Amino acid sequence: xxxxxxxxxxxxxxxxxxxMKRFERFATFEVADDASHWAVDVQAKRAEHQVQIERELxxxxxxxxIERGGPDVAEDA
Amino acid sequence: xxxxxxxxxxxxEIDADDGRVSLxxxxxxxxxxxxxxxxxxxxxTAFVMLDQSxxxxxxxxxxxxxxxxxxALRAMLGGLANELLVATTRAEIVxxxxxxxxxxxxxxxxxAMGAPSLDDLEGFDLDGDAFxxxxxxxxxxxxxxxxxxxxxxx
Numbered sequence: 238x239x240x241x242x243x244x245x246x247x248x249x250x251x252x253x254x255x256x257m258k259r260f261e262r263f264a265t266f267e268v269a270d271d272a273s274h275w276a277v278d279v280q281a282k283r284a285e286h287q288v289q290i291e292r293e294l295x296x297x298x299x300x301x302x303i304e305r306g307g308p309d310v311a312e313d314a
Numbered sequence: 315x316x317x318x319x320x321x322x323x324x325x326x327e328i329d330a331d332d333g334r335v336s337l338x339x340x341x342x343x344x345x346x347x348x349x350x351x352x353x354x355x356x357x358x359t360a361f362v363m364l365d366q367s368x369x370x371x372x373x374x375x376x377x378x379x380x381x382x383x384x385x386a387l388r389a390m391l392g393g394l395a396n397e398l399l400v401a402t403t404r405a406e407i408v409x410x411x412x413x414x415x416x417x418x419x420x421x422x423x424x425x426a427m428g429a430p431s432l433d434d435l436e437g438f439d440l441d442g443d444a445f446x447x448x449x450x451x452x453x454x455x456x457x458x459x460x461x462x463x464x465x466x467x468x
Binding site for chain 2: 241242244246247248273292293295296299300302303307
C-alpha cells in the first residue's frame with residue numbers, strides 16, 4: 238500500500254474523488270485529509286498493478302483538476 | 315539523484331535510476347495556471363505530480379511513461395522549463411493586455427457573424443443621412459467638377 242498526497246491548492250477535491258471512482262474496479266482507496274493535503278491510501282487489487290494505478294490516479298486527478306479550472310472553482314458547480 | 319546541468323542545484327533534479335525529473339519553481343513567479351498549462355500537454359507522455367511547500371514553492375515531478383535514458387530525462391526537463399516559461403509569459407501578456415485582447419476578439423467575432431439577416435435589415439433606419447462627408451469623398455467626380463462632356467470622343 239502507498240499513500241499519494243494531493244495538495245489542496247493544486248488539486249480539486251472533486252477531481253480526486255472522480256479519479257478514485259474511475260479506478261475503484263482495480264484498487265481500494267482510503268482518504269484522509271489534513272490542513273494542506275488529501276492523503277489517499279492506494280491498495281491495488283492485484284499487486285502487479287499497484288505502481289501503475291498510483292501513477293494513473295495522479296495523472297487523472299490532475300487532468301480533471303485542470304479541466305475544472307483549478308481547485309478554486311466552487312465544489313458544487 | 316543528480317542536479318540537472320543548466321539549472322540551479324536546488325531547482326531541478328534528475329533521478330536516472332528511478333526514471334524521473336523534478337523542477338521546483340517559485341509559485342509567485344510561476345502562477346498555478348501557468349504550471350497547469352505547462353504540464354497539461356505532458357500528461358499523455360508522462361506521469362505528473364504537483365506539490366507545494368510552505369515556503370511558496372511548487373514542485374513538479376515528471377516520470378516518463380516510456381523507459382528513458384538520462385539524455386531523454388534531461389530533454390524532458392528542458393521541455394518542461396520551456397513550456398513553463400511560455401505559459402507564464404502568455405499569462406503575463408493576458409494580464410497586461412487583457413482589455414485590448416478582449417476588444418480585438420470581440421471585433422473579430424462580430425465580423426465573423428457574417429452579413430446581417432433580413433430581419434436586421436428591416437430594423438435599419440435608412441431615412442437619415444448615412445454618414446457625414448465633409449470632404450465630398452462620396453460625391454461622384456462629375457458632380458463635384460462638372461460633367462466631362464465630349465471626353466473620349468474621336
